[in-house]
Amino acid sequence: MSSRSSDWWYDEAAGPLVRPYALVSGRTRPTWGRLNLATQVRSIRTSTDPSSLSVEHQEIIRLCRTPLSVAEVAAYLHAPLVVAKVLLSDLIQRGDVITSDPSRLATGPDLNLLQKVLDGVRAI
C-alpha cells in the first residue's frame, strides 16, 4: 500500500466506525416485508418502553414525528436502505411506527390521484 497522504481516508471518507450491519445485528431482511423506498412512515405516541430500543431506533422515532419516506429515513440516518428497513420494521412490529397503506403502491395511482399530483406539480 502506498503511504502518500492523498491515499488516506479521513472522516466520512473512511466509512462509518460502526459497520452498518452491526446496527441491525447482522440482519439483512426486514421482518415486515412491505416497505418500499417511498412508503411513508410516521411515529406515534405509545406506552411501550423505549429503554429496550437502540439509539438508532430512538433516532428514527424522533425523525418520524412528521411523516417521512423510508428513503428519507435512511438518508437522514446515514444508513444503507436495508438497515433503515430492518430498524423500521422492528418499530412497526412494536407499534411505535405506522405506515401508509401499502396496497396503494401495488395497484398504482388512479386518475383522481394523478390529477391531484398534476395540479400540485403545476402549482410549485
Add this chain to the structure above:
Amino acid sequence: MVSVRSEQREELLVPSSVKIVVAGGFGVGKTTLVGAVSEITPLRTEELLTEAGTEIDDLAGVEGKNTTTVALDFGRITINPEVVLYLFGTPGQDRFWFMWDELSHGAIGAVVLVDTRRLDSGFGAIDFFERRGIPFVVAVNCFDGSHSYTEDELRHALDVTTNVPLVLCDARDRESCKVVLARVIEHAMSKLDHAAIA
C-alpha cells in the same frame, strides 16, 4: 391553539406517496433535474452491494474499499397533506439494473433524460420502461443551449415513436422541469384512460 381533537386526527394521518423515476446515463443531469423541482436539497441514500458487485467494480480510486455502494439521489414535492411525490434518480451505471425494479414498482411513470452528445445512453432505460409498460417521456437536456436536432431526427436516433412524448428541456430550470413532470403525469393519465376504454 388548535383543538385537541384535530391534533389527534392529525397524528393518525400518514400521507400516500407517489413516485416518478428519473432515468438516464451517467452525468446526463438527473440529479440536476431532481434538484430543480424538489422542495428539499436532493438527498442521497445508499444500498450496500454484495461481493458479486465489487468484483466487477471498475471505479478508479476506490479499490481499497470492501463494499460498493449504489447511490440513489432523490427529491420530494409535497402535493398536499395527503400526497407526497418523490423523484428518484436511477443509478447511472448499467450494472445496477436490479435496483430499477424496486424504484419503478408502483411508479406513476418515468423520465428518460438524455443529452444530444450521447443519445445512446438512453437506450437501456427506454427499453426497460417499454418492456414493463411503465409510462415514460424522453426529455432531451439541452443545457448547452444548442437545439441542433429536429424532433424527427431525435426520434429517429432514439428509435421512439410518436406514442412516446419527447420534450426538450433545461434540467437546471425549474419551469422547464415542471413541464417535463407534467408531461409524465399527463401521459400516465392518458394511458389509464385508454385502458379504461379498451
